[in-house]
Amino acid sequence: MMALLQQLENSGFSTWVRQSGSLWAFPGILLAHTYGMGIMVGIIAGIDLKILGLMPGLPLAPLQKFFPLVWIAFWVNAVTGTALLAADASTKLTNPDFGIKMAFIVLAVISQRLIQTRVFGAPDPGGKPFPGNAKMLAVMSIVCWLGAITAGRLLAYVGPTSGL
Amino acid sequence: MIELLSNTSHIHLLLNHVPTTAFFVGLVIYIVALLNGNDALKKAGLGIFFMVAVITIATYTSGNAAEAFLRGIGTRSEVPVNVITAAIREHEDAALWATLFMEITGFFSWLALWQWKSVARLPAWNLPLILVLALASFSMMSRTAYLGGHISHVEIRPEVVARHEVCLALVDAETKHPGSVKNAPDGCPWQAAVDAVTAARGAASPGAASQTRDLGLFVTSHTWMWPTLETLHFVGLSMLFTAVLIVNLRLLGMMKVVPYSAVYQVLPIGMIGFAINLVSGMLFFIGVPSQYNANGTFYWKIIFVLLGGLNVTYFMLVDGAWRAGPGIDAPVSSKIAAASAIFIWVAVLFCGHMLPFIGNAF
Numbered sequence: 001m002m003a004l005l006q007q008l009e010n011s012g013f014s015t016w017v018r019q020s021g022s023l024w025a026f027p028g029i030l031l032a033h034t035y036g037m038g039i040m041v042g043i044i045a046g047i048d049l050k051i052l053g054l055m056p057g058l059p060l061a062p063l064q065k066f067f068p069l070v071w072i073a074f075w076v077n078a079v080t081g082t083a084l085l086a087a088d089a090s091t092k093l094t095n096p097d098f099g100i101k102m103a104f105i106v107l108a109v110i111s112q113r114l115i116q117t118r119v120f121g122a123p124d125p126g127g128k129p130f131p132g133n134a135k136m137l138a139v140m141s142i143v144c145w146l147g148a149i150t151a152g153r154l155l156a157y158v159g160p161t162s163g164l
Numbered sequence: 165m166i167e168l169l170s171n172t173s174h175i176h177l178l179l180n181h182v183p184t185t186a187f188f189v190g191l192v193i194y195i196v197a198l199l200n201g202n203d204a205l206k207k208a209g210l211g212i213f214f215m216v217a218v219i220t221i222a223t224y225t226s227g228n229a230a231e232a233f234l235r236g237i238g239t240r241s242e243v244p245v246n247v248i249t250a251a252i253r254e255h256e257d258a259a260l261w262a263t264l265f266m267e268i269t270g271f272f273s274w275l276a277l278w279q280w281k282s283v284a285r286l287p288a289w290n291l292p293l294i295l296v297l298a299l300a301s302f303s304m305m306s307r308t309a310y311l312g313g314h315i316s317h318v319e320i321r322p323e324v325v326a327r328h329e330v331c332l333a334l335v336d337a338e339t340k341h342p343g344s345v346k347n348a349p350d351g352c353p354w355q356a357a358v359d360a361v362t363a364a365r366g367a368a369s370p371g372a373a374s375q376t377r378d379l380g381l382f383v384t385s386h387t388w389m390w391p392t393l394e395t396l397h398f399v400g401l402s403m404l405f406t407a408v409l410i411v412n413l414r415l416l417g418m419m420k421v422v423p424y425s426a427v428y429q430v431l432p433i434g435m436i437g438f439a440i441n442l443v444s445g446m447l448f449f450i451g452v453p454s455q456y457n458a459n460g461t462f463y464w465k466i467i468f469v470l471l472g473g474l475n476v477t478y479f480m481l482v483d484g485a486w487r488a489g490p491g492i493d494a495p496v497s498s499k500i501a502a503a504s505a506i507f508i509w510v511a512v513l514f515c516g517h518m519l520p521f522i523g524n525a526f
Binding site: 027039042045057058059062065145150156 | 391408413
C-alpha cells in the first residue's frame with residue numbers, strides 16, 4: 001500500500017505539483033481550492049443561516065439558482081483536492097486528520113443534498129420559522145463545513161506533515 | 165513602485181494624518197448632525213468614520229514598514245541617531261489601542277448606515293454609542309499622533325524641552341546674579357539637550373517594554389495560535405463570500421425575482437466575516453510583521469482592502485441599487501459596483517493566498 005502511495009507521489013504530475021516552483025503548480029491549485037471553498041461554503045452558509053431564521057425578508061426558494069455554482073465549486077475542489085493529495089499521498093493518506101476531513105465533507109454533502117430535496121422541495125413556510133428537521137439539517141451543514149475547514153487547515157500541522 | 169515600497173515610511177507619513185484630521189472633520193459633522201437632528205449629515209459623519217477606519221488599517225500596517233525602514237532593511241545597518249526605539253514602542257502601543265477603538269467605531273458606523281435602510285427605526289443606543297466610541301478613538305488617535313511626532317521630531321520631546329529649560333534657567337540665574345551658579349553653561353544650544361536625551365534613552369532602548377511586542381510573542385510562541393487564526397481566517401473568508409456573491413450576483417441579474425431590499429439583509433454576514441478576518445489578519449501581522457512589510461503582495465492586498473471599503477460605501481450611501489425591485493434589473497451603475505465588488509474581493513483573496521509564493525517566502 002505504502003509503495004503504491006509512493007509511486008503515485010513520484011509520478012510526473014505529482015512531482016510537478018510539488019517541486020516545479022511554477023505558480024500554476026502547488027500555489028495555483030491551492031488557490032483554486034480556496035476559491036472553491038469560499039464560493040461553496042459561502043453560499044451554503046448563507047442558505048443555512050436563512051433556514052435558521054436570519055434574513056427573514058429573503059425568500060428561500062430563489063436561492064436554488066445558486067445550486068449550480070455550489071456544485072461547480074464542489075467539483076473544482078474535488079479535482080484540485082485530488083491533485084494536492086496525489087502530490088503528497090504518503091503523508092496525507094496516513095494522517096488520521098485527512099480521514100476526519102473526508103468524513104465531515106461526506107456528511108456536509110449529505111446534508112446539502114437533503115436540504116436541496118427536502119427543505120427546498122417542501123412549500124416555503126412564508127415568514128413562519130422552518131420546521132425543526134430543516135433547522136437540524138442547517139446546523140449539521142454548518143457544523144460539518146466548519147469541521148471540514150478546520151480539519152483541512154490542521155492537515156498542515158497535525159499527524160505526519162510534509163510542509164505542503 | 166519598487167522605489168516607493170523600499171521606503172514605505174513615505175506611505176506612513178502620508179497616511180498617518182488621516183485618522184486624526186479626517187476623523188476630526190467627521191466628528192464635527194456628526195456632532196452638528198446630532199444637535200440638529202439632520203439625517204443626511206449623520207450619514208455623512210458615519211460614512212467618514214467608516215472610511216477612516218478602513219484607511220487606518222493601512223496606516224497601522226505601514227507603520228511597521230516605516231519602523232523596518234528605520235531599522236534598516238537592506239541599506240541601513242542601524243537606527244538613525246535621532247530615533248529612539250522606546251519612542252517607537254510607545255507610539256506603536258498607543259496605535260494598537262487607538263486602531264482597535266477606531267475599527268470598533270467603524271464597525272458600528274457601518275451597522276448604523278446599514279440599519280438606516282433595513283429597519284424602520286434605528287435602535288436608540290446606536291448613535292450615542294458611536295459618539296462615545298468616536299470620541300474615545302479620536303483622543304487615543306491624537307495621543308498616538310503626538311507620540312509619533314516624537315519619533316523623528318526629536319526637538320519636541322518633553323524630556324528634551326525640559327532639559328533645555330533647565331539650562332535656560334541656569335543661564336538666566338547666572339546672568340542676574342553672577343557667580344551664583346557653579347559651572348554655569350555659556351549658552352543653551354538645542355542640540356546639547358537632544359544629544360543628552362538621545363544618549364540616555366538610546367542606550368536603554370533595545371529591551372524597551374511593549375504591549376504590541378508581547379501580543380506578537382503570544383501569537384508566535386503558542387503553537388495552537390497560528391493554525392487557529394488561519395482556520396478563523398478561512399471561516400471569515402467564506403462569510404465574506406456569502407455576502408459578496410449573493411448580493412452582487414443578484415445585482416448582476418441572477419435570481420431577479422428577489423428584490424435588492426431582500427438580499428441587502430445578507431450584507432452583515434459579510435461584514436462580520438470581514439471583522440473576523442481583520443482581527444485574525446492583524447494578529448498574523450503583529451506576530452511576524454517582517455513577513456508582510458517587505459512583501460509587495462501584502463501592499464497590493466491592503467490596496468484592494470481599501471478599494472473594498474470604498475466599494476461597500478456605495479451600498480450604504482447610494483440609492484441606485486434599491487431601484488432593483490422584484491423582477492426588475494439593477495441600473496448600470498449598480499452593476500458596475502457589483503462587478504467591482506466581486507473583482508476586488510477575488511483579488512484580496514488572491515493577494516492573501518500568494519503572500520508566501522510571490523514576494524518573500526514565509
